[in-house]
Amino acid sequence: MCHSDLPPGQPAPDAVRREVDIPLSTGEVMPALHVAADPDAPGVLIIADMLGRSPFYENLAALLAAAGFQALLADVFFRQGPLPEPGAEAAIARRARLDENQSLDDLRAAVDWLARRSTGTAVGTIGFCMGGTFALDLTSTQDQLVTVSYYGFPEPPAWVVTPPPRPVDLVGSLRGPVLAFWGDQDTTVGMTSVERYAERAAAADPHFEHAVLPGLGHGFLGSSDLGDPSDPGSETWTRSVAHLRSHLHVG
Template identity: 35%
Template sequence: MCHNHSEAPELGEGLTVTTCRTIGVDPVPYLHFGSEETTNVDVIVLMTDIFGVNPFYRHLSGLLVAEGYQVVMPDMFHRLGAAAPGRDGALARRARLDDPLAMDDVERVIERTTDGNRRFGVLGFCIGGSFALLSAATHRNQVTATYYAFPKGSPGAKVPVTEPLEVAGSIAGPVLGHWGRQDYIDAGEVEELAKVLDTAPGETEVRWYSDAGHSFLAGLTENPQDSVGAAADSWRRTLAFMGSHLTPATRG
């Protein structure tokens, strides 16, 4: 379930990782990933699954920095502390999460780390994918890629938030979503979301992977020699999608 056990190679040389907080009352912690080459370039906000900040997402952040972006990763569970070990611990912590408050925390990180008039990216996974779609509905300049997002919202919240299905039709920025046919997420709900996204003002694409289940991006590190599987293909598409809408440092 999600990426708590996904392999995570060591972070590359030249990568800087800084622990930061938003300003003002009740500051929200987040990690900033960058390098000498990515100063003042476009930002990608990475929203994690229910296991929160972990080595796999640090690894993905390093890959994005290598592509020429800055990356920020909000700690959506900072109010609840660390989860007990394993899936049950993560689900128990998730059950105590106030989703509207967590979304507000994410918005404060976005406000702190992005330029309101400049495009920025959001890459979300599972609950973070659902949050990414909600955020896209309020930011016309957001470029959104998701993995395994829940069209009707991630289940199990102490206080639920608006369903992505309710707002998807108003998303003005580009969206790319990835799902696997073997996932436990209801495929009918995803198809319904795809239809609503088709009516949205922005460019949208839904990608299905027939033999993939939940957390299939784990193959990026578990099977790095597989250049045609769901993990490799979806990651290539995600990078191309971000690169077509954002300006990384490598473009000069």
């Protein structure tokens, strides 16, 4: 389903980690993990799935830091608190209490926080599942973003209580370099909506790229060996890092 543990065979690289607070327009602060090898490096915001912050995303933050970025893993569920127990049922119940439009505003504040701490003009975002949906919404509503989306929902599921804007409705305003991935067995997102979105995105933004991977379903990166170049999921991660490095001018 979503991502909690490290992918198999994946060592966690060393990196400088610190807990930070992101000031919000509401007067609140959103907690986040900041991981960086260079404090002036271009920033990349990691947007997690509905399980929220987990060892999987903490490891991705370290991998991004090792690749030359400063990574920020924000906790959009800080108002709802931690999951009372593992599993999809508890995650769905917590997500039902999440105002996802407010979450978009919170994530914009996180983008601004990174932009102020970077020497570049653009900020990267990389989102997964629910976070992939947020990433697609952000890149249709904000300038100076370099985007990677894994299995985002062009049309959020009907069971989401307070969904964000549907990315398919904002696709005409898509801007910036966007790289998106889905698996062709992803019945959770649905290939019909993916095809509709990708067709419209390609017409709206010449910098939109996507791939639909054969034989893979939802959440495939969570079971990929990122150290194995022959693993299809690993190849998408390599491509994602190259996309961010190219457009954020790293190395």
